[in-house]
Amino acid sequence: MRIEYPREKIRDLFLKARKKVVSIGIIAFTLFLTLIIQGIQTRKIEALSVKKGMEAKKNDALKEIAGTEKRINLYKSLFGNKDAASVMNVISNIARDSKVRVISLQPDKEINLPAYIKYPFNLVIAVNSFHDIGKFINHIENQPEAYFVDAISIRTQEESREENKLTVNVTLSIIVFKG
Numbered sequence: 001m002r003i004e005y006p007r008e009k010i011r012d013l014f015l016k017a018r019k020k021v022v023s024i025g026i027i028a029f030t031l032f033l034t035l036i037i038q039g040i041q042t043r044k045i046e047a048l049s050v051k052k053g054m055e056a057k058k059n060d061a062l063k064e065i066a067g068t069e070k071r072i073n074l075y076k077s078l079f080g081n082k083d084a085a086s087v088m089n090v091i092s093n094i095a096r097d098s099k100v101r102v103i104s105l106q107p108d109k110e111i112n113l114p115a116y117i118k119y120p121f122n123l124v125i126a127v128n129s130f131h132d133i134g135k136f137i138n139h140i141e142n143q144p145e146a147y148f149v150d151a152i153s154i155r156t157q158e159e160s161r162e163e164n165k166l167t168v169n170v171t172l173s174i175i176v177f178k179g
Contacts, residue, residue, distance in 0.1 A: 087121060087174065098136040101126040120173040127166045148173045
């Protein structure tokens with residue numbers, strides 16, 4: 001038994017099927033194209049996210065540099081120009097407060113470096129005990145101006161009839177920034 005369909009009916013079915021196949025093809029192509037575009041955009045977003053992280057790190061570094069610059073300017077103000085007379089006054093006052101006798105205080109040759117100038121001073125003091133030396137050095141290092149103790153040597157005065165039993169040679173320096 002054979003079923004025959006009229007040609008017009010077959011042709012109508014074929015045209016309807018063809019329209020649906022073309023629509024499905026267009027939808028599939030659009031979906032494929034959308035997935036490709038989404039992949040490209042996702043990679044761009046990831047690249048921007050990485051770039052944003054790098055920029056955030058740069059900003060943190062710039063903030064740290066700005067903070068360091070502020071500290072440097074503060075130190076520059078602390079390391080102002082010092083003349084020998086003002087240093088001698090400060091050291092004399094510290095010595096008096098620390099029960100230390102200043103034997104001599106002499107400025108040494110300045111050391112000119114690229115960013116700053118170092119002004120060294122040779123100081124000789126007489127003290128009764130190591131405790132007095134520590135107290136004196138502590139007072140020097142806690143001054144608002146920045147005094148640096150570069151070297152220290154201690155000798156005893158065994159045959160001394162004076163009350164001070166130790167002689168201490170101290171090399172102090174002060175830093176003055178250029179510019």
